[in-house]
Amino acid sequence: DIQMTQSPSSLSASVGDRVTITCRASQSISSYLNWYQQKPGKAPKVLIYAASSLQSGVPSRFSGRGSGTDFTLTISSLQPEDFATYYCQQSYSIPLTFGGGTKVEIK
Amino acid sequence: QLQLQESGPGLVKPSETLSLTCTVSGGSISSSSHYWGWIRQPPGKGLEWIGDIYYSGTTYYNPSLKSRVTISVDTSKNQFSLKVSSVTAADTAVYYCERRSTSGYNWFDPWGQGTLVTVCS
Numbered sequence: 001d002i003q004m005t006q007s008p009s010s011l012s013a014s015v016g017d018r019v020t021i022t023c024r025a026s027q028s029i030s031s032y033l034n035w036y037q038q039k040p041g042k043a044p045k046v047l048i049y050a051a052s053s054l055q056s057g058v059p060s061r062f063s064g065r066g067s068g069t070d071f072t073l074t075i076s077s078l079q080p081e082d083f084a085t086y087y088c089q090q091s092y093s094i095p096l097t098f099g100g101g102t103k104v105e106i107k
Numbered sequence: 108q109l110q111l112q113e114s115g116p117g118l119v120k121p122s123e124t125l126s127l128t129c130t131v132s133g134g135s136i137s138s139s140s141h142y143w144g145w146i147r148q149p150p151g152k153g154l155e156w157i158g159d160i161y162y163s164g165t166t167y168y169n170p171s172l173k174s175r176v177t178i179s180v181d182t183s184k185n186q187f188s189l190k191v192s193s194v195t196a197a198d199t200a201v202y203y204c205e206r207r208s209t210s211g212y213n214w215f216d217p218w219g220q221g222t223l224v225t226v227c228s
Contacts, residue, residue: 001170034214043203043218044154050212087154091213095169096156 002026002090006099012107019075021102023088028068032092035064035073039084048073109134111204111219119226125191129204129219136185137162142207143187147200159207160187194226
């Protein structure tokens with residue numbers, strides 16, 4: 001199985017801050033990497049697919065980069081509605097696996 | 108707009124079988140471009156992919172659960188189902204149904220709202 005490791009597991013930030021979350025795969029996954037946002041009591045929703053493609057309807061302040069084993073999700077200017085938990089997920093091979101999540105909290 | 112809705116018992120006894128159904132509306136489950144599957148999330152924890160199915164019946168399972176999991180599809184009802192046998196407290200989770208593209212780059216979208224299943228005697 002491909003292990004996905006996210007860091008940090010949590011962070012505190014203020015509205016307007018630039019936030020970066022890292023995801024590392026245990027082996028190369030090319031660009032087969034997706035990012036999801038989950039708010040309490042809700043299902044996750046996809047933000048970024050194929051490492052850097054923005055899902056339709058997702059604000060442009062979200063961006064993704066990386067390939068191989070190292071990936072980042074960046075929020076350029078944190079908004080109140082962005083406080084949530086973020087997960088990376090590899091779609092390179094079965095079983096599909098997720099990172100452990102990064103909880104973004106209000107400072 | 109495609110929507111998925113989970114249904115099934117919220118409480119299951121240990122050693123019994125958990126059964127859930129996902130009803131698809133706003134689109135056909137017989138799409139040749141998608142898989143239909145399940146993901147679970149124990150309370151306060153992360154996400155675990157359980158498996159998915161193609162409309163023809165081809166299935167893909169997480170090896171960690173494969174011996175206890177069955178996913179089936181009913182194209183006449185536009186539904187697919189999950190069964191997990193011999194459940195324990197570790198199977199307590201919110202269960203989500205989801206759709207995934209068959210293309211090389213694929214992701215889970217949309218998701219159902221999720222249903223909490225508690226394993227307790």
